[in-house]
Amino acid sequence: MDRDFKLIGLVRNMSEAKLKIKNLFKIFGNKGRSFISSVEKGMSKQELLDKHGHVLGLNNINLDISEQRIQVIMGLSGSGKSTLIRHINRLIEPTSGEIYVDNENVLKMSQSELREFRRKKTSMVFQKFALLPHKTVAQNVAYGLTIQGVSEGEAKERSHKWIDSVGLAGFEERFPAQLSGGMQQRVGLARALATDAPILLMDEAFSALDPLIRTDMQNILLELQKELHKTIVFITHDLDEALRIGDNIAILRDGKVIQKGDPQNIIMNPADDYISDFIKDINRSKVIEIRSIMQKGTTKGSSLKSSCSLEDALKTLNSEKDKQCNVVNEEGKKIGKVTLDAAINALLRDKSTKSLEKYK
Amino acid sequence: MDFLTEFPSLGKRDLRDLKKTIDGSFREWSRTYGDAIEAFFDPLYFFLVWLEKLLIAAPWPIILILVASFAYLGSRSWKLALGSVISFMLIGYFGMWKDMMATISLISVATLICIAVGIPIGILMSRYDRVQSAITPILDLMQTIPIFVYLLPVVMLLGIGRVPGLIAVCVYALPPIIRLTNLGIRLVDKEILEAADAFGSSYRQKLFEVQLPLALPNIFAGVNQTIMMALAMVVIASMIGVKGLGMPVLQAVQNQYLTLGLMNGLAIVALAIIFDRVSQRYGQRLQAHRFGKEHE
DSSP states (O other), X not given: OOHHHHHHHHHHHHHOOSEEEEEEEEEESTTGGGGHHHHHTTOOXXXXXXXXXXXXXXXXXXXXXXXXXXXXXXXXXXXXHHHHHHHHTTSSOOSEEEEEETTEEXXXXXXXXXXXXXXXXXXXXXXXXXXXXXSOHHHHHTHHHHHTTOOHHHHHHHHHHHHHHTTOTTOTTOOGGGSOHHXXXXXXXXXXXXXXXXXEEEESTTTTSOHHHHHHHHHHHHHHHHHHOOEEEEEESOHHHHHHHOSEEEEEETTEEEEEEOHHHHHHSOSSHHHHHHTTTSOHHHHOBGGGGOBSSOOSXXXXXXXXXXXXXXXXXXXXXXXXXXXXXXXXXXXXXXXXXXXXXXXXXOOGGGXXXXXX | OHHHHSOOOOOHHHHHHHHHHHHHHHHHHHHHHHHHHHHHHHHHHHHHHHHHHHHHHSOHHHHHHHHHHHHHHHHOOHXXXXXXXXXXXXXXXXXXXXXXXXXXXXXXXXXXXXXXXXXXXXXXXXXXXXXXXXXXXXXXXHHHSOHHHHHHHHHHHHOSSHHHHHHHHXXXXXXHHXXXXXXXXXXXXXXXXXXXXXXXXXXXXXXXXXXXXXXHHHHHHHHHHHHXXXXXXXXHHHTTTOOSTHHHHHHHHHHTOHHHHHHHHHHHHHHXXXXXXXXXXXXXXXXXGGGOOTTO
């Protein structure tokens, strides 16, 4: 993915974000609304709980989610990420704020409009799969369509290709209990895709799976996304997963977005110690792409793609006489250069070790 | 000192007057409306009589075939079907065929009424917490109040016979199916309900596609309990003139006929076991999908 394209994308997306979340608050408890102003003035989650017995779920969330991209929302348990994703299709009602999908305010919808919205615009994949145990794989995948009132025969036909595309052909007549966890989640994914909804909400969809199967599922998702170009909101607590599939990442802590944007940017410029600590264990040589350390100008040496990882670039860089390489975009156009020094610097940069205790 | 040893109570005369007034007004009320209420239950009475006559008039081989196929379709077990047929033949051989048919017709109608009334109430209770907290104490009352206490007003109102017997049986047998329908729906996995919501289900779609099917094993346990409790009421119902296996038991108790009591008692037990096993097996088959771990 080259930077020019990303910049253009960014400009375009600023004007037409698919999904806009504005000043969203969620305070669990009977009198949640009355505490918004004190939370805005800086009352902490702990203080709200101790003094007033209310739980701060989301604290002034502002997020623009671009069309056809994968937006990862990451945080540890209790950070409010599952609460946030449930606001997008209003499984949870906010205390205050606005949510726009295609410039339509989801929170203003009547019950029947909301049902229609959930049927046509969004679909969801759940952490524990949430399949209907009394229905077969085929019936589960067709579930969203039957809810829409599509006839049984047509629903079956339309869902068939999705069963195929997640690799479950031949398992149509099985019941979920007869499948392994990974296969069950494939059913969950196919069920979500079958309604052709443009927005896909994935709530820790792969977290319950073994590491190997998780990687499998990530591949399936990325592969499908190349064709489908859905707007995906993906919740995870796993940084590797976030970096692997996210076009954009937002990091949540105590119900607040503490950093959002390009994953490369988050790694290179962590906003605070909490995030530095979060990313300290990642394999920087694999994750950082050379576009993040690109400088202006060109050089005589060979060329590397902007999305090339440091690990792959180091060897080439070291073999060059002046320890420099050109950086080219997807079309092969030179857009800058990268030096060995910069690459090594990027590997070493690690501020977190000295401040382990700070954010507590 | 009298004040401390004697609990302060209503004077004897006042108490008598109070009881008299209530008794009198209920009697008055039942005289005025008794006929209308009786007329309301007439269709039920005719249906009961019709079913009983049908079962008694039907040739016994047909009944045996019906019993065998009902037992087999419910349980998918030849052993159980055979066992049921043998028990029916034994009961008939010892001269209790007609009484058994009367009991079966009463139990079937009572169970049908309980299902028709109980499941919708259970659904309402599961949907609204208020309904649940309003109905739960009523169910507690229905299950704990001594049967004779509510038998009395029913008899005063409707006389003795099949219909008051049926009502008494239903009052006693209704609570389990209501409770278990409510419980079954409330126990449905929250995440599955969330999924149903996320895909835009209406309440109706959620109820019929998700909640009821998943609650079915529990609902069926309720049906099973209802049948059992209805059978348990057979003897008491015979005290207000319901024909069937209970009547000879009552006679036996009054006259110390040991064998008569034992035979009819055992016949009731046999019926109970057959109904219980068949309905339990059927309930288990309803959740067959839960046990299908074939991939391992």
